[in-house]
Amino acid sequence: MFGLDFLGLPLAFAAPLTLLALAGLPALWLLLRITPPAPRRIAFPPLRLALDLAPHRQTPARTPWWLLLLRLLIAALIILAAAWPAWNPLPAMPGNGPVLLLLDNGFSAANDWPARVSAARDILASASRDKRPVALVGLADAPGDIALDSGADAGERLRALEPRPHVAERAAHLESIRRFLDSHADAAIAWVGDGTAVSAAGAGIADAEATFAARLDALRGARALDVRAEPFAGALALAGSRNTRDGLEVTVTRADPRAPAQGRLRAVDFRSLPLGEAAFAFGDGATEATALFDLPIEIRNAVARVDIAGQASAGAVTLVDDRQRRHRVGLISGAGADTASQPLLSPTFYLARALEPFAELREPRGALPDVVARLIDENATVIALTDIGVIDRQTAAKLEAFVERGGVLLRFAGPRMANSDETLVPVRLRQGERTIGGALSWDTPKTLAPFPETGPFQGLDAPQEITVMRQVLAEPDADLNRRTWAALSDGTPIVTADRRGEGLIVLVHVTADSTWSNLPLSGTFVEMLRRIIAMAGRHAAAQDNTAADAPGASAETVSPLRVLDGFGAFRSPPATARPVPRNGAVSASRDHPAGFYGTNEAPLALNVLRDGDRLAPLDLGPLAGAVKPLSSPQSFDLRLPLLLAALVLFMADTLIGALLGGRRRGRLTYAGAGSALPVLLLAAALLALPAAPSLAQAPLSDIDRQAALHTRLAYVLTGNGEVDETSRAGLAGLGQELAFRTSFEPADPVGVDPATDELAFYPLIYWPIAADAPPASEAALRKIDAYMKAGGTVIFDTRDAWSQGAGGGSPTPETARLRQMLAGIDVPELEPVPPDHVLTKTFFLMDHFPGRYATGQTWVEALPPAPEGEPRPVRSGDNVSPIIITANDLAAAWALDDFGNPLYPTVGADPDQREMAARGGMNMVMYVLTGSYKADQVHVPALLDRLGQ
Amino acid sequence: MAQVAILPDRSRFPGTGERGRARELAARLPRLVLEARRVATSLAHGIHGRRRAGPGESFWQFRPFTSGESASRIDWRRSARDSKLYVREREWEAAQTIELWIDRSVSMAFASSLARAPKVERAVVLGLALADTLVAAGERVGCLGLLAPRASRHISEQIAEALAADVAGADRDLPPAAPLRQRSEPLLIGDFLVPLQDIEETISFIASNGARGHVLLVVDPVEETFPFSGQTELIDPESGARLHLGDAAGWGEDYRRRFQAHREGLRAILTRYGFTLTVHHTDRPASEAALRVLTLLASRRNGGA
Incomplete structure (x- = not known):
């Protein structure tokens, strides 16, 4: 510009x-x-009569x-x-080499993604205007080789680039950037960054990420570097949620204190129906804030996703799964089956009514051991046992293990329990229960004492109308006080609990129905249960963590269900998304995009930011000076x-x-x-x-056009005039023979220079090796290599079969030249043409391939070893051998002069050698053109035979 | 849109007067003469049942002898066949002469792409053909001011030679204004693109002794229809006058009205002096006009002059 x-x-x-x-x-x-143009002049004799007729109106x-x-x-x-x-006008990138455009496309870039794309597009536009190639790298994508594109292609790629629902691992790209810069010394670098890093809980920003800018600066050396970024990182993100007693607590984090200080969070359920809103506000200079959704517990439980209103980023979304949510409570009643007909007398009735709003209840029927096993299998976090007397040892062991892993065992007393010898109880119990206020009792029914300040029931009302008439009693114990969560007014424990491993055993010393006490009828009962179960939540999470440490547990994986895209919208999982362990011990990454995993019934949430992760500003270090604002004044094409x-x-x-x-x-x-x-x-x-x-494209040269229109054989111009002429005459002679005997009529052969000519048009290239010719250039070898890889076949002819033996084992100059040349080409494993090779059968049946000389060996790409079993008459690989090496000077045997007479005598005793040479040449051409067709043809008789039956 | 062309000047001289162009004369005349003959032949075949006398026969009709006539006029051979006396009337004595005049002015050297032939060529061909036919029919044909009336079999060649020799007369738009004898029947061929009063003056002179004749108007179709449009500059080949038209199509309307008025005026003048008017368009075959002229001539004979 x-x-x-x-x-x-x-x-x-x-x-x-x-x-x-x-x-x-x-x-x-x-x-x-x-x-207007000069008028037509028309000779018109009658004009004299009308000369006085003035025109009506003259065009000026x-x-x-x-x-x-x-x-x-x-x-x-x-x-x-x-x-x-x-x-x-767009400012031009400095320098005039290729432009390396790095684009942060982690979740933190998503919110103002259009601005970033527009900045990147400006850079692309200015590069393509100056006809500079562009390499575009999304820093959150998988690192790989960096390829240069034209401006238009890079524009396409930029359009396809989108923010990723995970943290950008910029440092992973440093190696490929280094390689790119090594090979493009004149490159200019542009980095459209979001200036945000993630400091993991407890670990801070990973060293590699924190030093990215400094290392990039070191890599660039003297090259121009252009950093486009906002003056501060404005991204907000949610770092986990917790279902607390007061509500759903969500942590909001920001990288920079200048980012928006307040906003609103939105909670929606699994079907994206809005459930509630909560405001958050950062303190002055704080980078962390908490928002509280004060919602009824049942609504809170339905929350599947919380996001920041107005922030379109996967980081501004936190997904809520069962671990933050309701608990699965298994209810087991010791009462007999007869209670089923009288539900109001069933102890589980009150429990079910109390727990329903905030817990998922399971009430399986059956024998106690089966029921317990089933509940544990169903991942219940709380198992409530009402008036279970004797628990068999096996079930007790299971329950013990359940509690050890973090489950909550909630027990209610009852007549059966009072008379059994209990193990799974928080305190030692006295045999029998005490009855208060009954006909035989002196005392009046006891009321609840205020809940202790240290217990989980702190702050709850202890209404005086709650009376306890019967209860089981704990043996006095030194620990009894500590284990008591609630007591009666006379100090008798009414709720005791004990920690076992990660879990809790809670015992309510009355029944779950109203026979012993009217506690289950009160609202306090509900609140108490809620608190107990909320505690189970914490322990359930701990349970998962514990399980993760077990080697066996981590193998269990769940596949992605719905994942987030970089903008925080749900979408179906991409093909690259891989399952995560059920314990959720991985963090979101390329392979594990943030989202829901598992099944719709029990989804597992994987969030971009885990609990405790925080956004942090990325230290631009030495690059800080090169930062330009993201949005340049809008360039406008007039x-x-x-x-x-x-x-x-x-x-x-x-x-x-x-x-x-x-x-x-x-x-x-x-x-x-x-x-x-x-x-x-x-x-x-x-x-x-x-x-x-x-x-404009490179125009198709005339030779190329001709070559594309007619199939023709090609030979490599060696620079040695005689050799080239022999090649031409040889291929022309072979072409005549082909036209005469086969349906393939090649056009005139053409000499090519592999370094400069397009080879794609030729099925077969004959390359005579001349020792005195200049060696093939590196470019020529690269193109020949590409040609062979793309399916072409090259016949290398050293033309030295006559002199091969003479040197006493030392290679002839031609052979040496060929070896030197092939050292630069990726040549497959070679072998002399085996007698069952398809090359010997493509048109004529040949056993060797003579040329002017008959003694040289012909080499082709080694075939895979013959399969076991019935020997087949012919073998071929999947592809045509890309290389045929011979020493027999084929072209000299094929070469004819203008009158059809051979140019060179054959060397050898066989009078048919020239004919054999021509047949061998035809076989090679047919082999190149038809591939393994002939090898398949050998099955035709068998196939026909089978069809005939 | 029609194309027009001004022919080279010499085309107005069918056979130029220049001695040096004798060869061209020889080359050109036969063509015109032959063309004229061809037209004449088709005319002879075209009008059947026309009474005409054979060559050399002077007899026209017998009529009963009226007393007082010279007895020498009695045709005795006829009278001998019955009892009445008959007089042989000799028509040839009273034979009228056709005085031909062909306009060869600059304006005649004009042909549009719509026409089959240039106006002058068509006029000459028509004139020669009519002369040939009339002579063959026993009429005496002359050229007004050039050739005395005669009944030569080679009348067309003679007229052509006379026309070729007449350089001065080639610029005349109108026939020489000289009175003709009553028995002369002028046949004027031309385009008559001259003011009406000039025409009337000339015609009145010619007819001053009672001669009545015929006018064959040769018109190029372009002159009538004026199919031009757009920016146009019209040039009068005769006077060199120019007229610039911004929009020829618009002007053409007025022109056509003017041209028609001129035609009507011409017709009125001719009618007044007992002339007939035949309009011939050069995009039509020459024989059409020739037939009509011959019919007019014949009807005048039959009608009795």
Whole structure:
């Protein structure tokens, strides 16, 4: 871009040379002035009679000046448009080599993604304007080799790039960036960054990420580096949620204290129906805030996802799964089956009513051991046993293990329990229960004492109308006080609990129905249960963590269900998403995008930020000075408006022309249009000019066009005139034989220089090795290598079979040259043509491939070993051998002069050697053209045989 | 849109007067003469049942002898066949002469792409053909001011030679204004693109002794229809006058009206002096006009002059 600052205006022309056309406007003035065109002259004898007939109205001989001015204005507008003017032109990238464009596309870049893409697009546009190739790297994508693209391709890739629902691992790209910069010394670097890093809980920012900027700076050396970033990282993110007693608590984190200080969170359920909103506000300078959803527990339990309103980023979403949510409570009743007919007498009835709002209840029927095993299998976090007397040892062991792993065993007393010897209880119990206030008792029923300040029931009301008439009693114990969560007014424990391993055993010393106490009828009972179960939540999470340590547990994985994209919207999981362990011990990454895993019934949430992760500003270190703002003033291409204006003026001109020249009898004359049309055509041509170079492809050379139209054999020009002529004559002779005997009629052979010519058109290239010819260049070898890889076949002919033995074991110069050459090519394993190779059967049945000499060995790509079993008459690989090496000087045997006589005598005793050489050549050509077809053909008799049956 | 062309000047001289162009004359005349003959032949075949006398026969009709006539006029051979006396009337004595005049002015050297032939060529062909036919029919044909009336079998060649030799007369738009004898029947072929009063003056002179004749108007179709449009500059080949038209199509309307008025005026003048008017368009075959002229001539004979 040649910036032309007009009067300080940010206006520039990309093709300022076009402005020279403005000098042509005076010529256009003259051109337009002579319109309308000179009149037709017609000799007309009767004119004498009508000479006095004055014309009605004469078209003015001169276009009116204002119309002329209008047309000149059209032309000027078009020329200006062709000069590609731009308002606020894009600043050019420094240097003139390729541009390496790094783009942060982690979740933290998602919120202002359009701005980032627009910044990246500006860089692309300025690079493609200067015809510089661009390498585009998304820093959250998998690191890999960095390829250069043209500007248009890079634009496509940029369009395809999207923010990822995980943390960008920038440091992983440093190695490929280093490789790229090593091979492109003149590259310029641009980094559109989001300036955000994630400090993991307890670990802080990973060293590799924290030093990314410094290491990038070290890598770039003296190259230009352009960092585009906001002045501060404005991303907000949610770092986990906790279902606490007061509500759903969500942690909001920000990287920079200047980021938005307050906002609202939105909670939705699994079907995206909004459930509630909560405000959050950061303290002054704080980077962490908490929002509390004060929702009824049942609604809270339905929350599946919390996000920050107005922040479109996977990081601004935290998904809530069962671990933060309701608990599965298994209810087991010791009462007999007869209670089923009297549900109001069933002890579980009160429990179920109390627990329903915030827990998922399971009440399986059956024998106690089965029921317990089932509940544990179903992942219940709380098992409530009501009046279970004796627990068999096996079940007790299971329950013990359940509690050890973090489950809560909630027991209610009852007549059965009072008379059994208990193990799974928090305190030692006295045999029998005490009855208060009964007919035989002295005491009045006891009421609840206020809940202890240290216990989980702190703050709950202890209403005086709750009375306890019977209870089981704990043996006095030194620990009894500590284990007591609630007591009666006389100090007798009414709720005791004991920690076992990770879990709890809680015993309520009354029944779960109202026979012993009216506690189950009170609201306090509900609150108490809720608190107990909330404790189970914490322990359930701990349970998962414990399980993760067990080697066996981590093998269990769940597959992705719905994952987040970088913008925090749900979508179906991509093919690359891989299952995560059920314990959720992994963090979101490329393989494990954030989202829900598992099944719809029990989804597992994987969040971008785990509990405790915090956003942190990325230290730009030495690059801090190079930071430019993300949004440059909007560059505006003025071509379109100018052209539109020209078009509108042109339409006006046409209208004026029609009004001036064509009102007669409603017929329009197009004199005006006719004169402005050339101007428009000129405009189109001018506009096409700047675009033309970028559209132009390398023109197809004449040789290539010919080669593409006719199949022809090719030989490599060695530079040795005699060898080249022999090759040409040989291939021409072979071509004659082919046309004569086969249906393949090749066009004239063509000599190619593998370094410069396009080889893709030739099925077969004959390469005679001349020791005195200059060695093939590196470029030629690369192209030959690519040609062979792409399915072409090269016949290397050392032409030295005659002299091979003479050197006493030392290779001939040609062989040495061939070895030196093949050292630079990826040559497959070779073997002498085996007798069952398809090459020996493609057209003629051959056993060897003589040329001018018959003694040389012919080598081809080694076939895979013959399969076991029935021997097959012919074998072939999957592909045509990309290489055939011979020493027999094939071309010399094929070569004929203009009269069809052989050019060179054959060396050998066999009078048919020339014929055999031609047949061998035809076999090679057929082999190259038909591949393994002949090898498959051998099955035809068997197939026909089978069809016949 | 029609194309027009001004023919080279010499085309107005069927066989130029220049001695040096004798060869061209020889080459050109036979063509015109042959063309004229061809037209004449088709005319002879075209009008059947026309009474005409054979060559060399002077007899026209017998009529009963009226007393007082010279007895020498009695045709005795006829009278001998019955009892009445008959007089042989000799028509040839009263034979009228056809005075031909062909306009060869500059305006005649004009042909549009719509026409089959240039106006002058068509006029000459028509004139020669009519002369040939009339002579064959026993009429005496002359050329007004050039050739005395005669009944030569080679009348067309003679007229052609006379026309070729007449350089001065080639610029005349109108026939020489000299009175003709009553028995002369002028046949004027031309385009008559001159002011009406000039035509009337000339015609009145010619007819001043009672001669009545025929006018064959040769018109190029372009002259009538004026199929031009757009920016046009019209040039009068005769005077060199120019007229610039911004929009020829619009002007053409007026022109056609004017041209028609001129035609009507011409017709009125001719009618007043007992002339007939035959309009011939050069995009039509020549024989059409020739037939009509012959019919007019014949009807005048039959009608009795």
